[in-house]
Amino acid sequence: MELDEALDVVREQPRAVLATWRSDGSPQMSPVLISVGDGGRLVMSTRETAFKTKNLARDPRASLCVLPDTFFGRWVQLDCSAELVHLPDAMDLLITYYRNLSGEHPDWEEYRTAMRSEQRLAVLFTIERAGPDRAG
Numbered sequence: 469m470e471l472d473e474a475l476d477v478v479r480e481q482p483r484a485v486l487a488t489w490r491s492d493g494s495p496q497m498s499p500v501l502i503s504v505g506d507g508g509r510l511v512m513s514t515r516e517t518a519f520k521t522k523n524l525a526r527d528p529r530a531s532l533c534v535l536p537d538t539f540f541g542r543w544v545q546l547d548c549s550a551e552l553v554h555l556p557d558a559m560d561l562l563i564t565y566y567r568n569l570s571g572e573h574p575d576w577e578e579y580r581t582a583m584r585s586e587q588r589l590a591v592l593f594t595i596e597r598a599g600p601d602r603a604g
Contacts, residue, residue: 469544469598469599469600469601470598471508471595471598473598474544474546474595474598475504475508475595477534477542477543477544478502478503478504478510478534478544478546479504481534481535481536481537481542482501482502482503482534482569483499483500483501483534483535483536483537484499484500484501484502484532484533484534484535485497485498485499485500485532485533485535486498486499486500486512486520486530486531486532487530487531487532487533488519488520488523488524488527488529488530489523489527489529490519490523491523491526496519496520496523498518498519498520500512500514500520500532501513501569502532502534502593503564503565503568503569504568505561505564505565505568505592508595509592509593509594509595510532510546510548510592510593510595511561511564511565511568511590511591511592511593512565512590512591512593513562513565513566513588513589513590513591514588514589514591515586515587515588515589516554516587516588516589517587521552521589521591524550524552524591525552528549528550528551529547529548529549529550530547530548530549530550530593531545531546531547531548532545532546532548532593533545533546534546544598544599544600545598545599545600546593546595546597546598547595547596547597547598548593548594548595548596549593549594549596550591550592550593550594551591551592551593551594552589552590552591553589553590553591553592554589555583555584555587555588555589558583558588558589558590559580559583561590561592562583562588562590563576563579563580565590566579
């Protein structure tokens with residue numbers, strides 16, 4: 469699958485299941501929302517204390533299975549490398565992430581305060597492979 473086609477899928481349906489790798493090598497999966505950011509990188513918001521954050525800090529490999537709201541339909545698997553961006557550097561990314569998914573926030577200062585109190589960070593995913601390339 470071409471990268472532009474995969475990004476179009478994400479723009480239309482931002483719900484995904486993220487797979488990261490535990491220290492014992494087994495997968496850890498989480499439902500997440502992702503957004504397309506600058507340069508075709510994907511953006512996700514999470515907490516410093518989340519297991520997915522700890523897993524990605526240790527091993528930046530990640531896979532995302534992007535699914536439609538109805539579960540069945542067009543889907544894509546994205547194999548990625550992840551970069552963790554911590555506050556305060558993450559704030560602009562988190563604001564753009566929110567805007568892409570939800571539009572304007574009624575009180576951006578309240579949003580910034582919530583991001584700090586929730587210990588939020590941004591995860592940037594660089595897509596290394598997108599599929600499926602053929603039906604089975």
